[in-house]
Amino acid sequence: MLKTxxxxxxxxxxxxxxxxxxxALLLTAGxxxxxVVRTVDKTFTDTLINQxxxxxxxxxxxxxxxxxxxxxxxxxxxxxxxDVKAKGVVTIDAFGQPVTYGASxxxxxxxxxxxxxxxxxxxxxxxSQAVDMKLVGTGxxxxxxxxxxxxxxxxxxxxxxxxxxxxxxxxENTLIFNGTISPILKTPYIIQPVLDx
Amino acid sequence: xxxxxxxxxxxxxxxxxxxxxxxxxVRNLSLVNGDTIAPARPVTDAAGTTTYYSAFVxxxxxxxxxGVFTLSLxxxxxxxxxxxxxxxGGTILAPNSSFSVTETSGRKSQTTxxxxxxxxxxxxxxxxxxxDVISVTSGSMTIWQGKNxxxxxxxxxxLDYGTAAPGAGTxxxxxx
Numbered sequence: 001m002l003k004t005x006x007x008x009x010x011x012x013x014x015x016x017x018x019x020x021x022x023x024a025l026l027l028t029a030g031x032x033x034x035x036v037v038r039t040v041d042k043t044f045t046d047t048l049i050n051q052x053x054x055x056x057x058x059x060x061x062x063x064x065x066x067x068x069x070x071x072x073x074x075x076x077x078x079x080x081x082x083d084v085k086a087k088g089v090v091t092i093d094a095f096g097q098p099v100t101y102g103a104s105x106x107x108x109x110x111x112x113x114x115x116x117x118x119x120x121x122x123x124x125x126x127x128s129q130a131v132d133m134k135l136v137g138t139g140x141x142x143x144x145x146x147x148x149x150x151x152x153x154x155x156x157x158x159x160x161x162x163x164x165x166x167x168x169x170x171x172e173n174t175l176i177f178n179g180t181i182s183p184i185l186k187t188p189y190i191i192q193p194v195l196d197x
Numbered sequence: 198x199x200x201x202x203x204x205x206x207x208x209x210x211x212x213x214x215x216x217x218x219x220x221x222x223v224r225n226l227s228l229v230n231g232d233t234i235a236p237a238r239p240v241t242d243a244a245g246t247t248t249y250y251s252a253f254v255x256x257x258x259x260x261x262x263x264g265v266f267t268l269s270l271x272x273x274x275x276x277x278x279x280x281x282x283x284x285x286g287g288t289i290l291a292p293n294s295s296f297s298v299t300e301t302s303g304r305k306s307q308t309t310x311x312x313x314x315x316x317x318x319x320x321x322x323x324x325x326x327x328x329d330v331i332s333v334t335s336g337s338m339t340i341w342q343g344k345n346x347x348x349x350x351x352x353x354x355x356l357d358y359g360t361a362a363p364g365a366g367t368x369x370x371x372x373x
């Protein structure tokens with residue numbers, strides 16, 4: 001008898017839980033609207049400057065952009081991601097001169113941004129952005145690596161409570177920098193190549 | 198009595214001078230090879246106002262060991278400025294906009310960063326509605342040091358990017 005009662009009670013609580021979950025889902029579904037848009041450009045062409053050397057690299061590859069918007073009725077959250085994977089060659093050297101047979105590079109960049117926005121726009125607010133850039137030359141070419149993160153939060157009073165920015169820059173095998181030739185070759189982290197002739 | 202008064206006066210003058218002569222370091226940085234790495238994404242609110250978020254401008258700093266500057270920008274559209282050139286204007290949204298300068302120091306990088314508190318942006322629209330930044334001007338920037346609770350104002354700065362020449366400009370930082 002006791003067992004049966006427990007069973008009935010258990011079923012009831014399961015039913016109640018399901019009903020509550022269903023109600024919560026329905027309520028959330030009524031308010032939350034998510035939209036994801038993804039575009040792929042397979043013939044993306046652009047130019048980029050290797051900040052370690054000052055060389056201009058023309059590249060062709062794929063750019064994938066994903067944007068998602070999530071609106072729950074009182075807060076809208078945006079996420080944007082841009083990925084570029086490409087191959088390129090140096091077309092303009094560090095002295096600003098055109099190059100016919102330039103060094104080859106692999107180009108990889110990712111930019112990711114997250115933004116909160118309230119409806120209507122008020123605080124609190126969160127925003128972050130992360131950037132990862134890689135320019136990798138074949139063999140002992142000049143590599144450029146740059147990572148950047150910024151995150152900020154504003155509280156309900158409109159005060160900036162979190163501001164955090166970090167960046168990491170690496171130049172590898174840098175033979176030329178801003179039009180000046182470095183005397184040191186093929187050494188990782190050669191970063192002081194300003195010479196007086 | 199007279200001697201004491203002179204000494205007191207001298208001390209007072211020294212203290213006053215010391216207070217007024219607090220050193221301020223100024224750094225003028227030449228920005229070169231700037232480009233919009235990630236265009237700004239538009240969001241239009243119910244009132245029809247378009248706000249652009251998450252623009253990312255990246256370039257080099259001339260005259261130093263390899264250095265990189267970044268501008269992370271959000272701005273509110275103020276309308277078409279040049280119909281022929283397709284140039285639009287916008288006001289900087291604070292504190293959603295920030296800057297950084299990263300320089301290599303030995304095997305490590307050193308970053309100076311802060312918020313762009315006010316300013317003006319010009320931009321050009323891409324076919325997908327996103328915006329490429331042409332210029333950014335600001336006379337009101339704050340340099341921050343430290344993180345979260347230990348964060349403090351380390352100075353202020355001004356920025357003039359892309360107005361005289363595309364992708365180039367000046368960032369002036371005044372350290373307290």
